[in-house]
Amino acid sequence: MRHEEGLLADPSRPPLDAFDLAILGILQRDASTPQRVIGEAVNLSAAAVQRRIRRMERAGVIQANVAVIDPARVGHALTIFVEVELISETAEQIDAVKREFASRPEVQQCYYVTGEADFVLVVVVPSMGAYEALTRRLFFGNSNVKRFRTFVAMDRVKVGLTVPLSHPNEAQGQSPYGATGLT
Numbered sequence: 001m002r003h004e005e006g007l008l009a010d011p012s013r014p015p016l017d018a019f020d021l022a023i024l025g026i027l028q029r030d031a032s033t034p035q036r037v038i039g040e041a042v043n044l045s046a047a048a049v050q051r052r053i054r055r056m057e058r059a060g061v062i063q064a065n066v067a068v069i070d071p072a073r074v075g076h077a078l079t080i081f082v083e084v085e086l087i088s089e090t091a092e093q094i095d096a097v098k099r100e101f102a103s104r105p106e107v108q109q110c111y112y113v114t115g116e117a118d119f120v121l122v123v124v125v126p127s128m129g130a131y132e133a134l135t136r137r138l139f140f141g142n143s144n145v146k147r148f149r150t151f152v153a154m155d156r157v158k159v160g161l162t163v164p165l166s167h168p169n170e171a172q173g174q175s176p177y178g179a180t181g182l183t
Contacts, residue, residue: 078125081122106130
C-alpha cells in the first residue's frame with residue numbers, strides 16, 4: 001500500500017477527491033438532482049459531473065439509485081430486528097443462511113456479525129401474524145438456527161443509508177475543497 005495525504009491508500013478503493021465527495025453528498029440527499037444543479041453547487045460542468053458519476057458507478061462507489069419508501073404507507077407497519085444464532089458455522093452453512101435470508105423480501109437488511117449472534121436482520125412486515133409465519137419458515141424450519149431474539153421497533157426515529165463523507169484534509173483541519181470555493 002502507498003501512503004497518500006497522510007492516509008494509507010487502499011488500492012481496491014478508487015481515489016475520491018473533494019468534488020466526488022460533494023457530488024456524493026448531494027446524491028445521497030436526492031439522487032434525482034439534475035446534473036446541471038449538482039454542477040452549479042460544486043463548480044463543475046454538467047458533463048464533468050456526469051463523467052464522475054459514471055466513474056463512481058462503474059467502481060461500485062454508487063451501488064444503486066433508489067426511492068426510499070415509508071414501509072407503513074405501503075402496508076408494512078412493523079419493523080423488527082432479529083438476532084440469529086447458528087448451531088454450526090462452516091463456510092457452506094454460513095453461505096446457505098446468507099442466501100436464504102437475502103432471498104426473503106421481508107428481510108430489508110441482513111448483517112453477518114461478530115459477538116453472540118451470528119446475524120442481525122432488519123425485517124419489515126404488515127403484522128405480527130406475518131412475522132410469525134416468517135419465523136416458521138426462516139428460523140424454526142432451519143435446523144441450523146440455534147435461537148433467535150426479536151426486537152420490535154416502537155418508533156422509527158432515524159432511518160437511512162447515508163454514509164458520512166469526509167476528505168483526508170478535513171482530519172488535518174483544512175477545507176476539503178481547497179481554493180475551489182465549494183461549500
